[in-house]
Amino acid sequence: MTQELLVVEDLVKTFPVRSRQLARRDVVGVQAVAGVSFAVDRGETFSIVGESGSGKSTMARCLVRIVEPTSGSIRFDGVELADLDQRALRPLRHRFQMVFQDPMASLNPRQRAGDVIGEPLVLRGIDRSTVAERVERVTRQVQLRPEDLDRFPHQFSGGQRQRIGIARALVLQPELVVLDEPVSALDVSVQAQIIRLLQQLRDELGLAFVVIAHDLAVVRTLSHRVGVMYLGRLVEVGSVDQVYHDTLHPYSQALLSAAPIPDPDLERARRRIVLTGDVPSPIDPPSGCRFRTRCWKATAECIDQDPPLVDVDDGHLVACHHAEQVDVISRRTERTTA
Numbered sequence: 001m002t003q004e005l006l007v008v009e010d011l012v013k014t015f016p017v018r019s020r021q022l023a024r025r026d027v028v029g030v031q032a033v034a035g036v037s038f039a040v041d042r043g044e045t046f047s048i049v050g051e052s053g054s055g056k057s058t059m060a061r062c063l064v065r066i067v068e069p070t071s072g073s074i075r076f077d078g079v080e081l082a083d084l085d086q087r088a089l090r091p092l093r094h095r096f097q098m099v100f101q102d103p104m105a106s107l108n109p110r111q112r113a114g115d116v117i118g119e120p121l122v123l124r125g126i127d128r129s130t131v132a133e134r135v136e137r138v139t140r141q142v143q144l145r146p147e148d149l150d151r152f153p154h155q156f157s158g159g160q161r162q163r164i165g166i167a168r169a170l171v172l173q174p175e176l177v178v179l180d181e182p183v184s185a186l187d188v189s190v191q192a193q194i195i196r197l198l199q200q201l202r203d204e205l206g207l208a209f210v211v212i213a214h215d216l217a218v219v220r221t222l223s224h225r226v227g228v229m230y231l232g233r234l235v236e237v238g239s240v241d242q243v244y245h246d247t248l249h250p251y252s253q254a255l256l257s258a259a260p261i262p263d264p265d266l267e268r269a270r271r272r273i274v275l276t277g278d279v280p281s282p283i284d285p286p287s288g289c290r291f292r293t294r295c296w297k298a299t300a301e302c303i304d305q306d307p308p309l310v311d312v313d314d315g316h317l318v319a320c321h322h323a324e325q326v327d328v329i330s331r332r333t334e335r336t337t338a
Contacts, residue, residue, distance in 0.1 A: 076096060119168070124172075143163065179211045231279060
């Protein structure tokens with residue numbers, strides 16, 4: 001059995017948008033995802049991080065075919081999902097599930113928690129006794145009480161509602177779970193609880209995760225590998241150690257410098273990198289390197305040539321003409337405080 005569970009190659013999602021000019025009604029294409037490639041092994045957590053508008057959530061929805069990709073390949077356990085229509089896709093859907101950012105918006109307020117969690121099984125025609133057994137088991141796995149199953153979503157805290165969303169995804173016994181900003185709507189203390197729960201579930205059930213986040217600090221302890229996404233493209237991919245300690249792309253360095261660190265010594269030693277300007281519009285992205293308009297290293301080469309994503313060191317990929325290792329968090333300070 002191959003270790004690769006999910007393989008994505010040259011994934012593109014383009015949305016048609018009409019021109020706002022009164023004299024013209026041209027339709028232009030907005031590339032929310034612009035040629036993304038990566039692979040996820042069984043039992044692995046691959047996190048994709050970037051600012052709002054980078055295309056992360058659109059890409060996540062393409063992976064599970066909630067949004068139809070424009071082109072590219074999505075292979076799940078050797079099966080090409082992009083070629084399947086919705087009817088052919090249905091028998092496979094229980095094997096990959098999604099957890100959404102806003103737990104309240106993703107739950108039916110008129111259903112009790114037990115019905116919310118068990119609904120995917122009911123829709124698949126599973127008998128009642130099996131549904132009840134699986135719902136009770138997964139409820140305990142996400143650390144909720146059996147008596148909670150009779151309550152409505154509004155009677156739970158945000159963290160509890162997210163546990164219900166996770167339970168609903170797990171009740172189908174998937175192999176891959178895509179989590180779109182699973183803790184961004186929660187308090188910091190609750191975020192840590194959910195991250196620990198996800199680690200435990202992944203290890204106990206052998207799950208693979210694709211985690212979407214905007215904060216590098218949030219996914220650090222959960223991830224095996226991290227991809228940094230900017231304006232529809234991956235600009236750096238590597239192991240947690242590579243991305244957090246041997247950071248190569250200027251955008252990754254800026255994101256890491258903005259992530260809070262609980263250790264005051266590390267916080268004081270951290271190098272600050274402040275980006276100017278906003279993410280450019282995907283309707284008219286910059287020529288060459290898409291990050292050049294905000295990059296302090298940009299040269300004429302960056303204007304003319306779009307840097308490819310290349311392997312620079314043992315699976316550490318970067319798309320930058322002027323990639324340079326910058327230790328945003330001082331190694332010396334980290335060793336001293338260890």
